[in-house]
Amino acid sequence: MSELRRFRNHINGEFRDAADGRTTEVINPATGMPYATAPLSAAADVDAAMAAAEAAFPAWRDLVPGAHQKYLLKIADAIEARAEELVAVESENTGKPLGLTRSEEIPPMVDQIRFFAGAARMLEGRSAGEYMEGMTSIIRREPVGVCAQVAPWNYPMMMAVWKFAPAIAAGNTVVLKPSDTTPASTVLLAEIIGEILPKGVFNVICGDRETGRMMVEHPTPAMASITGSVRAGMQVAESAAKDVKRVHLELGGKAPVVVFEDVDIAKAVADISVAGFFNAGQDCTAATRVLVQQSIHDEFVAALVKAAAETKTGQPDDDVLYGPLNNPNQLKQVSGFIERLPAHAKVEAGGHRVGDKGYFYAPTVISGLKQDDEIIQNEVFGPVITVQSFTDERQAIEYANGVEYALASSVWTKDHARAMRLSKALDFGCVWINTHIPLVAEMPHGGFRKSGYGKDLSAYGFDDYTRIKHVMTSLDG
Secondary structure (H helix, E strand, O other): OOOOEEOOEEEOOEEEOOOOOOEEEEEEOOOOEEEEEEEOOOHHHHHHHHHHHHHHHHHHHOOOHHHHHHHHHHHHHHHHHOHHHHHHHHHHHHOOOHHHHHHHOHHHHHHHHHHHHHHHHHOOOOOOEEEEOOEEEEEEEEEOOEEEEEOOOOOHHHHHHHHHHHHHHOOOEEEEEOOOOOOHHHHHHHHHHHOOOOOOOEEEOOOOHHHHHHHHHOOOOOEEEEEOOHHHHHHHHHHHHOOOOEEEEEOOOOOEEEEOOOOOHHHHHHHHHHHHHHHHHOOOOOOOEEEEEHHHHHHHHHHHHHHHHHOOEOOOOOOOOEOOOOOHHHHHHHHHHHHOOOOOOEEEEOOOEOOOOOOOEOOEEEEOOOOOOHHHHOOOOOOEEEEEEEOOHHHHHHHHHOOOEEOEEEEEOOOHHHHHHHHHHOOOOEEEEOOOOOOOOOOOEOOEEOOEEOOEOOHHHHHHHEEEEEEEEEOOO
């Protein structure tokens, strides 16, 4: 066995091992074998990263927006220039197909950084005015300070961008922790960004859930941001409450895909199957909970089963739509949902692991489900599409909203008025019409209820990373 590579923390512009030397193994999920180690950071490492970010904050805060923009544009250019290296590293650490990682992740990442570079120059408060005789009021919009950020394992590179780009564009400094299973691309981003930004503005520490807890509970950060599970979000909110920190939470999803009888079934199935199976269904907005009008249910399921049979999974260098699940625990979770299916459910396609090397799972379609079934109510986070039937618009809305998550949804119909009614009635942070999953930098991404609060992307993404200050001055001098 070849020697394992070694990833390191990036603190104050320098790569460092954990202070106590502890490490964890990093597994390639396409093989199930370790290929690197990463620091298991503890209190001393968190302290060092927070101190670096705190020391760098005043100078970074005081730069004019145009200077922040120039730095971000340089970062975008550098990521674009090293795209192939990033793709290779991300694929090895996640098992993602190389081609799709190259085409579907690098361009949006670069675009999002460039968006925030420009948007940084548009940050402003409301205009000045006199609201009390002899007094003028103005609004200052300021960065909040040091930001503790925890990114997930499903899109390690892109979620890192969603975290750091708005934060540093607004004038904050960052301590970012990638998932313990996917540190590779974030560490490479730290190398790239570290060659551009002043020391201490962007810091990366690797570690586990305990490391993340220490970051959130540390007295230095002014806010904590996490993309992850509902359980993790609740724990972060509870920990942050002790210091009344700001919290930005992007948590789980259970997106309803509401399909009416007037659709082009072949086209809808083609689009929905890709949006459901892409990235092995490991996407909080994945199109994995399909609600189909009763009159076309059987025809739709048959077409979806055919699409599943034509969907390929495998090694990242193969011609596949998706790679493995991220880790053995995730494979166990997905398998568990299938094993616990009620008797009335029918596995129409898949429902099993693929091969004995790596964590691959077959494209799966399940029908015959009821609204209160576990697999309908809870997030599977795997390549599993469930299908329910509904009779009318009222029942479609009832079923769609009848879960605790509220991140994303879609409506499929040729009836514009119906689409508009559903877009109002669906209690989700995003409603797509006759499509599912496209994102653009200019529009917000975020949910309601147990899917969390706060917005990623867009100008709304600055809201949690800035604070509002009222300044009042006497006109009498």
